[in-house]
Amino acid sequence: MTAIKTVNGLVDAGLSDGMGLDAVAAKYAIAITPDVAALIDPSDLDDPMAKQFVPTLAELVTTPEERADPIGDLTHSPVEGIVHRYPDRVLLKAVHVCPVYCRFCFRREMVGPAGLGTLTGPELDAAVGYIADHPEIWEVILTGGDPLVLSPRRLAEIMARLAGIEHVKIVRFHTRVPVVEPERVDDGMVAALRSSGKTTYLAVHANHPREFTEAARGALARLADGGVVLVSQSVLLKGVNDDIETLAGLMKAFVENRVKPYYLHHPDLAPGTSHFRVSIEDGQALVTALRGRISGLARPTYVLDIPGGYGKADIGAASISGGDGCFTVRDWQGGAHRYPPE
Numbered sequence: 001m002t003a004i005k006t007v008n009g010l011v012d013a014g015l016s017d018g019m020g021l022d023a024v025a026a027k028y029a030i031a032i033t034p035d036v037a038a039l040i041d042p043s044d045l046d047d048p049m050a051k052q053f054v055p056t057l058a059e060l061v062t063t064p065e066e067r068a069d070p071i072g073d074l075t076h077s078p079v080e081g082i083v084h085r086y087p088d089r090v091l092l093k094a095v096h097v098c099p100v101y102c103r104f105c106f107r108r109e110m111v112g113p114a115g116l117g118t119l120t121g122p123e124l125d126a127a128v129g130y131i132a133d134h135p136e137i138w139e140v141i142l143t144g145g146d147p148l149v150l151s152p153r154r155l156a157e158i159m160a161r162l163a164g165i166e167h168v169k170i171v172r173f174h175t176r177v178p179v180v181e182p183e184r185v186d187d188g189m190v191a192a193l194r195s196s197g198k199t200t201y202l203a204v205h206a207n208h209p210r211e212f213t214e215a216a217r218g219a220l221a222r223l224a225d226g227g228v229v230l231v232s233q234s235v236l237l238k239g240v241n242d243d244i245e246t247l248a249g250l251m252k253a254f255v256e257n258r259v260k261p262y263y264l265h266h267p268d269l270a271p272g273t274s275h276f277r278v279s280i281e282d283g284q285a286l287v288t289a290l291r292g293r294i295s296g297l298a299r300p301t302y303v304l305d306i307p308g309g310y311g312k313a314d315i316g317a318a319s320i321s322g323g324d325g326c327f328t329v330r331d332w333q334g335g336a337h338r339y340p341p342e
Contacts, residue, residue, distance in 0.1 A: 001034040003099070007055075014042050015054050024055045028108050028272070029101045033181045036100055039210055048208045048240040051276075052102055059103060059272035068109040070268040072309020081119045081127040085311055089139035089170075092127060094119050094158060096145040099181045104237060104276045106268035106305075111145050128161050131168065139170040148177035148184060152192035159196035172201040174233065179204065179211040182219035190226035201229045204259050207241050209249040217257055224258040231262035232300065236283050237276045244289045251290070251298040261300040266315060269307055280304070284317035292332030 007025050010016040015037065032040075032053050040054065041047045069075075076085040083091035096116040101108070110116050119127060131137050140162055147155070162168055173193065177184050193200050202223060206212070224230055232254045234241070241247050251261045264287070267277045287302045302316040320329045320339075327339045 001037065003034065004032040004037060005030055010054065013037060015040055015050065020057050021055055024057065024059050028055065028059060028103075029098075029111065030055055031099060031101045033099050035182065035213065035215060036180050039213070046239060048246070049210060051239050052104070052207060052237070053100055055103060056275075058275040061274060062271045063274045066269045066271045066274070067307065068271060070106050070270050070307055071305040072307065073107070073110075075309035079126045079130050080123045082130050084130075084134075084137075085309060087136050089141060090131060090134075090137055091141050091143050092131070092158075093144045094124065094127075094142060094147060095150060097149055098144070098146040098176065099149055099184075100176060102176075104235060104267060104270065104273045106270045107145075108270055108272075124158075128165075131162070132165050135167045137168060139172060140168055141172045141174060143174040146175050146177060147173050148175045148189070152186075152188040155189070155192040156195045159192060159198075162198065163196040169198060170201060171196055171198045172203060174203045174205065176205045178202075178219040178223065179206045179213075179216040182213070182215040185219035185222055187222070187226075190222055190228065193223075193228055194226060199229070200227070201231060203231050203233045203262060204254070205233050206250065206254070207234050207237060208246065209253045212253045212257065220257040220259060230257075230259040232259050233263045233265065234300065235265045235267055235276075236278055236286070236302075237267065238278050239276075242278050242282065242286065244286060244293065247286055248290060248294050248298075251294055251300060255295070255298045261298055263312075264300040264302045266302065266304040268305055280315060284315065288317040288319070288332060288334075 004010055004013055007018045007021045011018040036049065036053055039049045073083050076083050078084055081093050095118045096111045098111055105111065131140060162171055220230065234250060236242060241250055254261050266280060266283055267273060283302060290299055301314055303312045304315045305312050320327050322328050329337050329339045331337065
């Protein structure tokens with residue numbers, strides 16, 4: 001089976017009736033790998049895997065607050081392929097295609113076959129030159145698109161160029177590949193990720209415990225055994241993981257596979273994604289409930305990317321209030337306690 005990339009492909013696979021979806025496909029890219037397709041239950045109208053990857057007519061509904069560049073990438077892009085929002089780190093967007101296209105993607109206006117494309121040779125030269133010319137850059141984050149769609153040879157070439165920049169100490173990758181196309185994570189891929197000699201981190205994007213198939217667990221083991229430090233990123237999505245059992249199961253699955261939970265993202269204001277958004281209050285309640293149900297090893301930071309390019313804010317439910325040496329602290333069950341105690 002090959003990847004599904006058209007409305008007709010969705011219909012042939014029994015994942016959709018295709019009604020009206022040509023209009024969606026004209027705006028937003030479609031791709032579902034065989035590994036993901038095998039996880040979708042077409043008989044379940046509320047299937048969390050289908051919600052993430054199968055397009056629907058709800059994507060044609062754009063609300064007033066939504067925007068094409070919801071987190072302000074373009075506001076902080078001094079050269080093509082670079083986003084420099086924080087002083088000590090930059091995004092390097094070498095490629096703008098993905099093995100799958102999430103229906104809630106915050107870069108959905110930029111990625112896909114009709115998106116911004118892969119950096120040309122001169123564009124990559126300029127991007128690496130920018131990194132080299134800014135000694136405050138300590139970390140380079142390869143994202144896109146999904147950088148692991150590049151071949152090990154191409155990845156090794158990029159890592160070799162970063163290896164020559166002394167002030168860059170950390171290289172981080174943001175990817176879906178280990179869970180949606182795990183066979184790509186072979187020994188050659190792991191070697192390429194480590195080839196710069198820098199400390200390599202890889203942020204694995206998964207949103208539901210079912211994504212941790214046997215093949216995905218094997219890919220994560222190859223990465224961890226190969227010396228790649230693994231952290232997680234997930235998006236809090238209505239109908240996918242916005243209940244305590246699913247969210248706790250997801251975070252435990254990360255930890256069981258040597259992936260440290262890192263970020264739980266509040267959904268961004270991308271066009272056509274309002275049906276995925278939960279309220280901040282509901283998100284805070286879920287994060288609070290996690291505290292009493294799972295180990296501290298398994299708890300992520302709940303963050304909002306402030307629209308307009310102002311960066312991330314920790315919006316987890318506040319558990320302490322007060323001042324002048326007198327505070328009220330709330331436990332995970334909602335109980336209020338004076339601190340210091342009387």
